[in-house]
Structure formats: structure tokens, C-alpha cells
Amino acid sequence: MSETFDVHAPIEADGLVRLTALQMAERLRAGTTTSVELVQAHLDRIAAVDGDPRQDADADAGVRAYLHVNTEEALAVAAEVDAIRAAGGAEAEALHPLAGVPVALKDNIVTVGQPTTAASRMLDGWMSPYDAHVVERIRAARLPILGKTNMDEFAMGGSTEHSAFGVTRNPWDGQRVPGGSGGGSAAAVAAFCAPFALGSDTGGSIREPAAFTGTVGVKPTYGAVSRYGVIAMASSLDQVGPAARTVADAAALQQVIGGHDARDSTSLPEGQADLVAAAAGRDLAGLRVGVVTDLDAEGLHPGVKEAFDRDVRALADAGAEIVEVSCPHFSAALGAYYLIMPSEVSSNLARYDGVRYGNRVVPDGGGTIEQVMGATRAAGFGDEVKRRIILGTYALSAGYYDAYYGSAQKVRTLVQQDFAAAFEQVDVLLTPTAPIPAFRLGEQTKDPVTMYLNDLFTIPANLAGVPGISVPGGLVDGLPYGLQFMAPAREDARLYAVGAAVERLVTEREGHPVWAQAPDLQKGAERAAATPAGGSK
Structure with missing residues (x-):
């Protein structure tokens, strides 16, 4: 936290x-704010700028x-914390150091007392009887x-436009996407x-x-955070992690949720390091950065x-050693991932x-079990979910398993070997997080392959199980762009x-944190009308 913070x-x-x-x-x-005041301030902010995602796209800006907003329980927990203090x-x-600080959850994390829908009509209204480990x-x-928070249905998408309950807008520009599938969490933090x-x-x-939203996002090491109670998309790739406005905040949240869980067979057995202390630590001098x-x-x-390129030069000026690294199989990672x-989705x-x-x-008039299943899946799943189920079922089918799924797993091994060889030369690897800034709503929904290409830089970390972080690198055409380590x-x-060292570097250059520049997106059609189509404010 800032040394000048009073x-x-x-x-x-x-x-x-x-x-x-x-x-x-x-x-x-310190007793200068209560948790009830803090929670109520966020609830008021949600009421002012968030709106109802289940309304028509043109009815609410x-x-x-x-x-789902958890008003009563959030205020009750806050009052309990205040009473204890x-x-x-x-x-x-x-009390935990963060006790009383509110948090939001992506809607594929099961939670007692709140609906968990994975943004799908298949689970509309479902109430979980148990909490996920992270909860x-x-x-x-x-x-x-x-x-x-809103998301692409069953976490399948890159824009949060594939939610069954409406799109989420980017707080930087209401005509653009916040990314996906976790655009709701990032947008909530940015707004x-x-x-x-x-x-x-x-x-x-x-x-x-x-x-896309000028915030910090972290994919921890696979197994560092339990997946128990997280609705599975692709079990060998899924990993829960934090979204925050600062690296230190993300570290603090992972510190809360990380650690071993015997109910998750992939959970790492060892404890985790002091991540908050790490985020307050080093400078960039002597760091070997692999581009x-x-x-x-x-x-x-x-x-x-x-x-x-500008930021790579800035890292070098700050004392980092820049090393060009070849990871020859990263270019095949996208194809392997999409098999x-x-x-696993199938x-x-x-x-x-x-x-x-x-x-x-x-079906009208009843039907067989097969007909009920067919009608249920036709009505319950959206187009992107159906597309991926069909693709996965084909890849796993007799006669094609070795040619597609088996070959993709071999590429995965090669990607892991690329990482191992690279980390013998450098401390961290660096890429842009995404190849483009946030795109306009509706711009890529008719071309799934184009949207899939936006994952080019992020997919290798999931295939190898290594951790990755995106920190704001500044603005491109008035929109945020991210640096991935x-x-x-x-x-x-x-x-x-x-990440924290780079965050300080960018903040010093910009004069203020990137997230602090996000314009307010006010509720109401008049705000949408005042936002130029495709423009950034």
C-alpha cells in the first residue's frame, strides 16, 4: 500500500x-471505517453503475x-466483523487482516445461499448445498x-458475450467487451x-x-488453489485465481484462498509462500526477463x-537483463489447447x-429419456457451449482419438519442455497478455476462430501448469493493454x-495507476448515447 496513505x-x-x-x-x-460502511458503499456503487444483466442489451447502459447481488448476507457478515472489532x-x-473487506465471486464457484448458474440456462436458479473450498x-x-459475477457460459468464451443472461460492458468504453470468460469479475473491479x-x-x-480493463489478473500454479466446488470446464487446465486493481491486493486474495485441500486430487501438498511480502519486495535490477x-x-x-517494445526497453533501463528466448512449440499451443x-468439456x-x-x-407430449436429454441440452446450452461439446466429442471419437486428442497431448508435453528449457536461462518470461486491446461488442461473435486467437499468449501457461500474471502496461488508443509475466x-x-516492481515502474511513468484512469460508466441509456460507437472516453 502507498507510503503516503493516511x-x-x-x-x-x-x-x-x-x-x-x-x-x-x-x-x-484502525477503526476509521467500518465494514458495514465499506460494504454499503460498494452496494451503492453497484446500484448506481451496474444495472441488471438480464435486461435487453439496448435497455441498460x-x-x-x-x-446476483448478495446484499443481506454481505451486510450481516460486515456487521459481525464490526461487532467483533x-x-x-x-x-x-x-481476525484475519482482510476481515471486513468485501469480495466478488465468478458465478462458476458454488456458494451456499446464492444461486450458482455458470451464466447458463441449464443451471438457472440452482442453489448449491455446499461451498467451494475457496468460499x-x-x-x-x-x-x-x-x-x-457474470461470465461466458460455463467459462467458454473470450468476451463475456456468451452469457445466457446478457453481456457485461467494459468500464473504459461501454461499447467494448471486458474480456472473458471472467469479464464480470474484472469489470466489477475496474468499475x-x-x-x-x-x-x-x-x-x-x-x-x-x-x-482489457486495466486491472491485475493472476493464474496461479496449477494446484496452488483448490478447484473443489468450481464448476469444471477443462479439469486439467482450470485454475482459480484473483482479479484486483493492484498486484499486492491480488497477492493478498491468493494468500486467503491458496493452500492444500485433500478433496482436490490435484492440490499441491505444500503450503504457499508469503505472497503479500513478495509483492512488497524486489526491484528489477538483475532480473533475467525472457522475451x-x-x-x-x-x-x-x-x-x-x-x-x-517500449516497455521492454523500460525494463532494461530499470536494470533487468533482457534475453530473447525461443519456445518453438508455443506457436502450436493454440491448436493443441482447442483440442x-x-x-474435456465434452x-x-x-x-x-x-x-x-x-x-x-x-418435449410436448412427453418423450423418451433420449428425447428429454436432447430437448434439455438444446434449450439449456448456448451456441458456444454446443460448438465446443461437438468438437470435443469428435476429437475423442473412435478412429480420431490418437490423431487429434493424443497428438494434442504430445504438443502439450513439448510446450512444457519449452518452458523448462527457457527457465534455465531466465527468471520470468514476458509477452503481451492479449494481441489487441478490448474489441467492440459484437465484433467477433460471428467469427469464433478470430476470438480464439486472442488466447495466443495466455494458453501456454495453462498447458504447462505454470503461473502467469497480467499487469497494466499503459494505454493503447485510450484503452488498457496488459503485460504478461x-x-x-x-x-x-x-x-x-x-509484477509489483513492474506496476511501480508503469505508475511512475504514467504519474498514476492505470486503473485510476478508467472512466465511470453510469447507468442509463443517456450514457450509452453519449459514448461514440467504437470510441473510448
């Missing part, structure tokens, strides 16, 4: 929501980051849960509707929205390329048939240290 300074509610999560925690511990004693001393951790730390949030990252679903030379995509936006991921989503799981649709598996602390 924890005792009077502050209005609108200013409260613009503090970092760690600044909020400091004010709570709000951000529409939330699918006011009473003092051992219970107050035992258990958040409740134990007494972080009030503001609500569930000051939450200090931080949880997302899930299968091929870039935390990091790409961070790049990947094999991902110079034809689709790289000229402005992103120019900004990236492995849909294959398997994981087979259970949603209206018989075992999911809302049931019965990747570190060896289990080196999440290194990633947070580097």
Missing part, C-alpha cells in the same frame, strides 16, 4: 470504493458485472461476499464495484479481462507491439442432461514480486 483521513463513500483492498483493511483495523479481546486479535476460505477470513474478485482461468480467462520470440503473431495490434479443452458437461443435473425440458511452477511469489 489511514485517519476523512473520506466520502465514493472515495472508499476507490481505495485498494489493503488500504480498506488498514482503515478497518450499466456495466452489468453482477448476476468493537468488543476487542482475543477474538478481535484473531470456505473466504468465509473463514470473514470477507463479505458482494455477489456473483469500483468490488475491491477484488475471484475468477477461473482455463486459457486466459482471468488474465485477458485484466488486460518470447516465437509468438510474434500476424494479428498483433500495431499499438500493442509499439507499447510492448484438449473441448475434449466429458465434463455430459452430466448436464436434465436427468442427472440441470434444468429439465420435456510467467514463472516456473510453484514460483508464484516470484511472479508477484516482479
